[in-house]
Amino acid sequence: MNSFIIRSFVRRSGRVTLAQQRALETLWPRYGVPASQTSLDLQELFGRTAAKHLEIGFGMGDTLVNMAKTHPEYDYLGIDVYRPGVGRLLLQLEANQLSNVRVFCADAVEVLQYQLTVSSLDNVYLFFPDPWPRKRHHKRRLVQPEFIQLLAQRMKAGGYLYLATDWQDYAQQMLSVLETSPDFINSVATGGFAPSAAPVERPLTKFEQRGLRLGNKVWNLLYQRQ
Ligand SMILES: C[S@@+](CC[C@H](N)C(=O)[O-])C[C@H]1O[C@@H](n2cnc3c(N)ncnc32)[C@H](O)[C@@H]1O
Structure with missing residues (x-):
């Protein structure tokens, strides 16, 4: 059992708009998955057999909606702890009439530990995770x-793990953790960072756009589960 804890977020209260609040109340029963310590049957959750993809820390949800719209043949799970973002995602799911997305408002580490089962996911996306720049916060x-x-x-x-960050020191950490993992192989033939996020249809995220405006570089990594 993987019973470690990572405090990767601080609970930000953030302003929830009226529309987001309404979504959290009325759309949650349709798209939301309550956090629990019971394992989930994903085929049952979506009511079909299809590849299951997970985005961890979807923020405001644009990437997730974009991927789900582009690939109605796949099912998507999104996990974030940020309520305004969850509300906004719910609104977008309804506006786009998407039926292939389910949402957790919970700690991704716990969802993975308790609710998702062995070999249940195809691809996993982790775009711009909080960089925790101070050394004592690494x-x-x-x-x-x-x-x-x-x-x-x-x-x-055979599933793919996609990572992106605009924080060089975190990019190096990602590379070294994945290069030493016996479970993943780098999908870039020459090794190192991927040239771009090209294999994934994703719009530039808000964080990415702001970073790029500030002249930040983005590092992409693409690994395959062996
Ligand atoms: C820097 S933001 C990036 C958001 C989005 N991926 C983007 O690129 O715009 C990181 C997100 O990860 C979420 N997050 C951090 N740790 C998390 C955890 N353990 N479980 C779920 N979400 C988490 C935060 O709430 C935040 O929305």
Whole structure:
């Protein structure tokens, strides 16, 4: 059992708009998955057999909606703890009449530990996880060996793990954690970082756009579960 804890977020209260609040009340029963310590049957949850993809820390949800719209043949799970973002995602799911997305408002580490089962996921996306720039906070970063081992256990062989960050020092940490993992192989033939996020249809996220405006570089990583 992987019973480690990573405090990768602080509970931000954030302003929930009226529309988001309404969504959290009325749309949650349709798309939301309550946090629990009971394992889930994903085929039952979506009512069909289809590849299952997970986005961890979807923020405001734009990437998730974009992927789900582009690939109605796949099912998507999104996890975030930020209520305004969850509300906004719910509104977008309804506006786009998407039936292939389910949402958790919970700690991704716990969802992976308790609710998602071994070999249940195809692809996993982790875009711009909180960088925790101070050295004494590095232990709060999600990408570290225990977490990557847990992800590997929940993924199927052949599935892809996509990561992106605009924080160089975190990018190096991601690379070193994944290069030393026995469970993943780098999909870039030459090794190192991926040239771009090209294999995934994703719009630039808000964080990415702001970073790029400030002249930040973005590092992408693409690994395959062995
Ligand atoms: C820097 S933001 C990036 C959001 C989005 N991926 C983007 O690129 O715009 C990181 C997100 O991860 C979420 N997060 C951090 N740790 C988490 C955890 N353990 N479980 C779920 N969500 C988490 C935060 O609430 C936040 O929305």
